[in-house]
Amino acid sequence: MILSGEHFGFIFGSYLGVLVLVAALIVWVIVDDRRVKARLRALEASGIRRRSESDSK
Numbered sequence: 001m002i003l004s005g006e007h008f009g010f011i012f013g014s015y016l017g018v019l020v021l022v023a024a025l026i027v028w029v030i031v032d033d034r035r036v037k038a039r040l041r042a043l044e045a046s047g048i049r050r051r052s053e054s055d056s057k
Contacts, residue, residue, distance in 0.1 A: 005011075040050075 044050075
C-alpha cells in the first residue's frame with residue numbers, strides 16, 4: 001500500500017509541491033488579467049484606442 005510505503009513522504013511532497021505551483025500560477029494569471037484590463041481601461045479613458053477597434057469601423 002502506498003500510504004505505508006517508505007517513499008510516501010517524497011510522493012506526498014511532490015504532489016503537494018505541484019498543487020502549490022499550479023495554484024500559484026492560477027492566482028498569477030487572474031491577478032495579471034485584472035491588471036491588464038485595468039491598464040486597458042485607463043488607456044481607453046485617456047483617449048487611446050485599440051487598433052482592432054478602428055479597423056472594424
